[in-house]
Amino acid sequence: MTPTLVNVERDDSLRVPLPRSLDTARGRPAYSSLDASAPWSGTSFALHAAITVSAETQWVRTVRRFTSAVLSRWAVVGDDLDTSLLIVSELAGNSAQHGRADLAVLLSLKDHTLSITVVDSGEATEHAPEPTSSAGYEHGRGLDIVAALADRCETLPKSSGWQTRACVRVATVR
Numbered sequence: 801m802t803p804t805l806v807n808v809e810r811d812d813s814l815r816v817p818l819p820r821s822l823d824t825a826r827g828r829p830a831y832s833s834l835d836a837s838a839p840w841s842g843t844s845f846a847l848h849a850a851i852t853v854s855a856e857t858q859w860v861r862t863v864r865r866f867t868s869a870v871l872s873r874w875a876v877v878g879d880d881l882d883t884s885l886l887i888v889s890e891l892a893g894n895s896a897q898h899g900r901a902d903l904a905v906l907l908s909l910k911d912h913t914l915s916i917t918v919v920d921s922g923e924a925t926e927h928a929p930e931p932t933s934s935a936g937y938e939h940g941r942g943l944d945i946v947a948a949l950a951d952r953c954e955t956l957p958k959s960s961g962w963q964t965r966a967c968v969r970v971a972t973v974r
Contacts, residue, residue: 846910
């Protein structure tokens with residue numbers, strides 16, 4: 801799978817520099833494109849961005865950086881940015897640890913509601929067993945954290961994996 805970043809905007813002057821596609825077969829992330837479908841001017845247009853990577857814990861950081869760059873571009877700041885990044889980290893980490901071969905994060909912003917959707921899909925993969933120790937109490941709380949932070953959260957089974965969506969009201973500086 802080759803990650804790809806998508807950038808579709810109505811005004812080319814708003815393009816965000818994005819990494820080139822990389823070869824995941826060599827252990828590098830594959831990006832799906834950044835899609836900022838309309839210039840942000842307080843209109844009711846929705847903004848969209850997506851990234852797809854191999855569902856491995858090493859790519860959660862890449863997903864978080866991508867999300868940070870996109871949300872900063874969309875003028876989401878402060879506690880809203882921190883909350884959104886924590887939700888993405890928890891959902892992507894959960895998907896990388898327990899999900900299928902591929903992990904996609906879809907971001908949408910419309911009318912100050914940020915929708916974060918994480919989908920794992922593809923062939924089932926073997927994951928390393930969770931460590932058993934006295935620190936075991938630290939595992940298994942990701943979805944509870946997301947539910948506490950989000951205004952709305954749902955997890956749905958799909959034919960080839962799972963989809964989790966969290967929605968958060970955010971303020972923007974524009």
